[in-house]
Amino acid sequence: MSEDAYQALKADPHLGPVVESHGPMELEASSEPFERLVVSIVNQQLSTSAAATIRDRMFDAVTVTPEGILAADIAVLRDCGLSKQKTEYVRNVAEAFQDGLSADDLHAMSDDEVIESLTEIRGVGVWTAKMFLIFVLAREDVFPVEDLGIRRGMEKVFGLEADSQTRGELRERAEPWHPYRSYASRYLWRAVD
Structure with missing residues (x-):
């Protein structure tokens, strides 16, 4: 600061x-933007302890990369505690990153562009995009x-x-x-x- x-x-x-x-x-900017975005989705509308449990299970069960999430059996993701909807959202984020969304692109965008780009992914809302701006891109004025x-x-x-x-x-x-x-x-x- x-x-x-x-x-x-x-x-x-x-x-x-x-x-x-x-x-x-x-x-502090995160060196793992995909991972942090997935964690933000896991955290949505859950208590801190419930989110931590699901997050830990997921990190133990699958490789949290776009390829790892897309290769994981849906049942494995569900067994980690992800709802059907959050399983879909996490996979949507993985597809967006696999289709070319990159950390470099996001770093180069304005705050509004980041929000617009991320909220185009089904399951990522404005709250999640703003958390990404603060905790992943370390933007100072969000x-x-x-x-x-x-x-x-x-x-x-x-x-x-x-x-x-x-x-x-x-x-x-x-x-x-x-x-x-x-x-x-x-x-x-x-x-x-």
Whole structure:
């Protein structure tokens, strides 16, 4: 985290106390974008512990590469704990990467282009694409207002009633954190942990 990002967020009257409490945070690009995208799909709408169990089983049972996922028997993927739908989604991602979607291409795209490209894959929504931007591509200015943890963090740091603000209103409140909204998001998650 740059000193500029840290100081800007620390100076914010609402987020500043959380920033000061947790200190500087880093965003690190992942060297395994396919693997991380698959993990994001596994994590969708599951508790942390359930997702971890399924993820561990899958990594033990198959090689988590596009070729490995597509070569795996569907029953093996299902036995790992993936639903029928998530099995399909993971295979869709594998097909997209096998058909030419690459880490280099994604790194070269703008944030909006990454979201557009990833959400063309059935099973990858805006939330997953934004998590990819933050945790795989290490983009600094992503605000995933679709995430429940982000919304709860906003409520906490701004002293808001639960669900009293629209997503648009929350985006407006986050605007002063530009161009460091990915870091701000990490602090919001910490605020509710």
